[in-house]
Amino acid sequence: MVYPADPIGRGEAWGDKSHPDACIGCILSxxxxxxxxxxxxYKEFTVCPKPGGKTLTYANGIVPxxxxxxxxxxxxxxxxxxxxxxxxxxxxxxxxxAENSGLNCTVILNGKNITD
Numbered sequence: 001m002v003y004p005a006d007p008i009g010r011g012e013a014w015g016d017k018s019h020p021d022a023c024i025g026c027i028l029s030x031x032x033x034x035x036x037x038x039x040x041x042y043k044e045f046t047v048c049p050k051p052g053g054k055t056l057t058y059a060n061g062i063v064p065x066x067x068x069x070x071x072x073x074x075x076x077x078x079x080x081x082x083x084x085x086x087x088x089x090x091x092x093x094x095x096x097x098a099e100n101s102g103l104n105c106t107v108i109l110n111g112k113n114i115t116d
Contacts, residue, residue, distance in 0.1 A: 028061060033072040035063045038094055042070065046095040047085050049074050051103075060084075067091050076103060084108040 029035050034049030035042075042065035049059070051074070060073035068088035075082050081103040083096055087110065096107045096114075106115045 029063045032056075032059050033061050033063060034074075034099070035070055035072055041066045042091055043067070044092045044094055045070065045087075047072055047083065047093065048095070048097050048099045049081075049083065050099050051076055051081065065091065074098070080104045080106060082106045082108070086110050 031050050034047045036046050036048065038044045038046060042063070049072070051057075057077075058073075058075040060071070063070040063072070065088070067090040070088075070091075071084075071086040073084040081098045083098065083105065085093060085096060085107070087093060093109065096105075096109070098105050106113070108114070
């Protein structure tokens, strides 16, 4: 499956190459949870959730990798976003931040507070 849609059809090329249901995994893992691989197989990755609006104030989920599961949870409270990340020791987390949120950020990585 191809995601995003093949640009040849001006955004209308979902057809045989991909299916709209395939995009929900990308939307959840990369945009809502913010987990983006920077090396193949998630050997290295970043976490940059994109909270938006006033109704989505928390999210959590698991992103499967060949090395095990990456767990991400975030919650907005009192002008602060609390981000928790747990990942297998075989992979490397390069960066954690809340993109364009304007919020203070607290990060818990594998049980340890790593906030600057």
